[in-house]
Amino acid sequence: MSEQKIALVTGANKGIGYEIAAGLGALGWMVGMGARDQERREAAVAKLRAAGVDAFSVPLDVTDDASVTEAARLIGERGGRLDVLVNNAGTTGNAPQMPTTVDVETVRAAVETNVIGVIRVTNAMLPLLRRSASPRIVNMSSSVGSLTLQTTPGAEVGPISAAYSPSKTFLNAVTVQYAKELRDTDILINAGCPGYCATDLNGFRGVRTPAQGAAIAIQLATLPDDGPTGHFFDDAGEVAW
Numbered sequence: 001m002s003e004q005k006i007a008l009v010t011g012a013n014k015g016i017g018y019e020i021a022a023g024l025g026a027l028g029w030m031v032g033m034g035a036r037d038q039e040r041r042e043a044a045v046a047k048l049r050a051a052g053v054d055a056f057s058v059p060l061d062v063t064d065d066a067s068v069t070e071a072a073r074l075i076g077e078r079g080g081r082l083d084v085l086v087n088n089a090g091t092t093g094n095a096p097q098m099p100t101t102v103d104v105e106t107v108r109a110a111v112e113t114n115v116i117g118v119i120r121v122t123n124a125m126l127p128l129l130r131r132s133a134s135p136r137i138v139n140m141s142s143s144v145g146s147l148t149l150q151t152t153p154g155a156e157v158g159p160i161s162a163a164y165s166p167s168k169t170f171l172n173a174v175t176v177q178y179a180k181e182l183r184d185t186d187i188l189i190n191a192g193c194p195g196y197c198a199t200d201l202n203g204f205r206g207v208r209t210p211a212q213g214a215a216i217a218i219q220l221a222t223l224p225d226d227g228p229t230g231h232f233f234d235d236a237g238e239v240a241w
């Protein structure tokens with residue numbers, strides 16, 4: 001029997017992250033569910049455990065060094081390694097986000113969670129990922145972060161935003177740099193776009209279900225060893241950076 005895989009999903013207590021955890025759990029994987037809000041996190045873990053998933057709770061604030069260090073210790077204690085990291089936690093930040101009037105703190109907060117948080121968590125988990133036979137990192141991005149789409153007349157890229165969209169562009173750029181540095185390792189790192197899903201993030205205005213949004217992350221989390229690295233995908237295939 002093959003060894004049980006272990007994954008960490010950040011922002012797993014609701015929305016798309018919860019469904020990513022459910023999907024990986026349904027494959028028989030052990031899933032660490034990371035998020036800040038304790039009550040929501042414990043409820044999410046209990047719900048998945050009741051459904052037969054080997055889920056466990058990971059108190060995690062991606063903006064906090066000590067919290068991330070402790071999360072890495074907890075994962076190490078569970079499995080001694082990490083097979084998959086899904087950097088899903090994210091925030092749109094406060095409104096309004098028109099570039100000419102935005103509060104710089106709004107920009108800072110989006111970048112702190114959506115970019116620096118990803119770097120902080122990834123680097124803390126790398127020693128554990130390096131112990132996996134097939135390590136995968138999935139960064140949940142968004143097509144609104146695509147500069148190609150943002151500059152294509154008529155493309156659907158949401159409202160003008162000086163914080164959220166650029167934070168995902170930054171995340172995409174960081175994903176490419178990780179892929180370049182890790183090119184000669186077994187680690188595959190890619191960005192995924194879930195599509196416009198009905199979650200708290202957008203006041204449930206999205207047109208897809210969180211489970212539909214989770215599908216691309218699950219696909220990138222389970223790539224074969226000869227799979228791509230340093231690319232950006234949605235359900236329809238490759239997304240232009």
Ligand code: NAP
Nearest residue numbers: 011013015016036037061062088089090142196197199201
């Ligand atoms: P959501 O329902 O608002 O969930 C966001 C998750 O992130 C929650 O679990 C939240 O938990 C966690 N989180 C936020 N800040 C955190 C922090 N500092 N540390 C740890 N966890 C944190 O959003 P969602 O729609 O599922 O979004 C998931 C990802 O998909 C995000 O990266 C988002 O940008 C991306 N995305 C979503 C859509 C969409 O249409 N929904 C489209 C494109 C991309 P706590 O608050 O308890 O910490």
